[in-house]
Amino acid sequence: MGAMTVSPAYGRDYNSKAAALADWAAGKDFVVCDPFHGAPGAYINKADADCAGLQIKLRYKRLTQAVMVPT
Numbered sequence: 001m002g003a004m005t006v007s008p009a010y011g012r013d014y015n016s017k018a019a020a021l022a023d024w025a026a027g028k029d030f031v032v033c034d035p036f037h038g039a040p041g042a043y044i045n046k047a048d049a050d051c052a053g054l055q056i057k058l059r060y061k062r063l064t065q066a067v068m069v070p071t
Contacts, residue, residue, distance in 0.1 A: 003055040004037040006030035006044055007063055014060040017067045024058060024069055033059065 009029040014020040024030070029043045037054070049056050049069075056069040 002037055002053075003034075003057060004032060004044070004049070005034040005057045005059060005066070007033045007059040009043055013062060017060065017065070020058045020060040020067060021069065024056070030058070 007030060008014065008020070008023070009031045012023070012028075014023070024046055027045050027047060029045050032040055032042045032044055034040065055071065057066050058069060059066050
């Protein structure tokens with residue numbers, strides 16, 4: 001199982017870990033920002049990550065904070 005770093009898509013940002021995780025759980029799109037997995041700049045959501053068996057690290061708060069998504 002690989003890990004991938006993603007950031008909010010469409011100009012969204014989050015001030016809290018809870019808000020970032022809530023949108024991930026709701027299936028909103030995020031952008032791949034990990035040059036070692038997939039295509040950087042591609043969109044991904046929870047369903048895509050679950051199908052690929054990836055662990056996800058969400059960046060938030062202007063990309064200064066990160067949280068691993070619980071599996």
